[in-house]
Amino acid sequence: MVETASIFKAIGDPTRQEIVGMLARRAMGVGEIAREFPITRPAIAKHLAIMRRCGLVSMEVRGREHIHHLHVEKLQNAQNWLEQMSMFWDNKLEALKQAVEEDNG
Amino acid sequence: MVETASIFKAIGDPTRQEIVGMLARRAMGVGEIAREFPITRPAIAKHLAIMRRCGLVSMEVRGREHIHHLHVEKLQNAQNWLEQMSMFWDNKLEALKQAVEEDNG
DNA sequence: TTGACAAGAAACCTAAAGGTTCCTTATAAA
DNA sequence: TTTATAAGGAACCTTTAGGTTTCTTGTCAA
Numbered sequence: 427m428v429e430t431a432s433i434f435k436a437i438g439d440p441t442r443q444e445i446v447g448m449l450a451r452r453a454m455g456v457g458e459i460a461r462e463f464p465i466t467r468p469a470i471a472k473h474l475a476i477m478r479r480c481g482l483v484s485m486e487v488r489g490r491e492h493i494h495h496l497h498v499e500k501l502q503n504a505q506n507w508l509e510q511m512s513m514f515w516d517n518k519l520e521a522l523k524q525a526v527e528e529d530n531g
Numbered sequence: 532m533v534e535t536a537s538i539f540k541a542i543g544d545p546t547r548q549e550i551v552g553m554l555a556r557r558a559m560g561v562g563e564i565a566r567e568f569p570i571t572r573p574a575i576a577k578h579l580a581i582m583r584r585c586g587l588v589s590m591e592v593r594g595r596e597h598i599h600h601l602h603v604e605k606l607q608n609a610q611n612w613l614e615q616m617s618m619f620w621d622n623k624l625e626a627l628k629q630a631v632e633e634d635n636g
Numbered sequence: 637t638t639g640a641c642a643a644g645a646a647a648c649c650t651a652a653a654g655g656t657t658c659c660t661t662a663t664a665a666a
Numbered sequence: 667t668t669t670a671t672a673a674g675g676a677a678c679c680t681t682t683a684g685g686t687t688t689c690t691t692g693t694c695a696a
Contacts, residue, residue: 431545438540439654443612450619457672469655471674476653490663490672498620501613507548508610514555515603544684562642574685576644581683595642595693637696644691653682659675666669 430507432480433500441465442473449483449496456492535612537585538605546570547578554588554601561597 437443445459456474460467474494477483482500486493542548550564561579565572579599582588587605591598 431543431548433543434539434548435543438536438538438543440536441654443536443539446616447619450616455672456674465654466656467673468657468675472654492673496620498617501616505610505613505617508606508613511551511555511606512603512610514552515601546684560642561644570684571686572643573645573687577684597643639694639696641694642692644689646689647687649684649686651683651685654680656679657677659677661674662672664669664671666667 429480430504433482433504436477436480436482437501437504439473441470442477445470445473445477446482446496446501449494450498453486453493453495456494458491459494534585535609538587538609541582541585541587542606542609544578546575547582550575550578550582551587551601551606554599555603558591558598558600560593561599563596564599 437446441463444463448454448459448462456471457467459474460470463470474483474485477494478485480500481497483494483496486495542551546568549568553559553564553567561576562572564579565575568575579588579590582599583590585605586602588599588601591600
C-alpha cells in the first residue's frame with residue numbers, strides 16, 4: 427500500500443497535469459516546457475521539483491539542458507489505488523480478496 | 532476533458548484517501564468519521580468540504596447527522612485521465628485515436 | 637423540557653503552494 | 667574569449683491547506 431497520495435497531489439494541479447501530458451509524448455527541458463505556459467520558468471521549475479520529489483519525473487542533465495522524463499509506472503500505482511476503491515464500492519469482494527493477497531504475497 | 536485536477540487534489544492527501552476508503556464501504560456521518568482519526572472533528576469537516584466541492588462526496592442530512600456518500604463515478608473520471616496518459620506513453624496510437632474520437636463524439 | 641449529542645461557524649495559527657524578480661553559474665557557439 | 671542560452675537559487679509576496687479552540691444551533695431522547 428504505497429504512498430500514492432504524493433502522486434495524486436502531483437497531478438492535482440492543472441499546470442502539472444498539462445506537463446504530464448507533454449512529457450508523456452516526449453522528454454523535455456525546463457525552458458522548453460515553460461515556453462508553452464503563460465507563467466515564468468522558475469514557476470515551472472518548482473512544479474517539476476514537486477513532480478521529481480515523488481518520483482513522477484526524473485531529470486537528466488544533457489549539456490546545459492535539464493531534460494525531464496515521465497515515469498509512467500508511478501501513474502500505474504495511482505491507477506491501482508483507484509481500482510481498489512472501485513472494487514470496494516462494487517462489492518466485487520472476490521476480486522478484492524485476490525488483490526489484497528497479491529499485495530501481501 | 533473534464534476538471535479532473537480537483538479530484539486528484541481531493542485524493543492527494545493521506546487523510547482524505549483514508550476517508551475515501553471508508554466511504555467506499557459505507558456512507559458515514561462527520562463525527563463517526565472523525566472518531567477514526569487522531570485529529571479534531573472540525574478538521575475532518577474541512578476535508579469533507581473539499582471533497583464535496585469537487586463532487587467526490589455528497590451530504591445527506593438525516594436528523595442531526597450529516598451522512599456523507601462517496602461518488603465513484605468521479606473516481607472513474609480520474610481513472611480515465613490516467614489511462615489516456617498511459618496510452619500516449621505506450622504509443623498505442625490506435626487506441627488513443629479511438630479514445631479521442633469517443634470523447635468528441 | 638432539560639440535557640446530551642451532532643454538527644456548523646468563526647477566529648486564529650503556521651506552513652506550504654504558487655507565483656514573482658533579480659542574480660549567479662555552467663555550457664555552447666561566434 | 668566574448669556572448670547568448672539554459673537553468674539553478676535566493677528573497678519576497680499572497681493565498682490556501684491543514685490544523686486548533688471556542689461558541690452556537692438543531693435534534694433526539696429522558
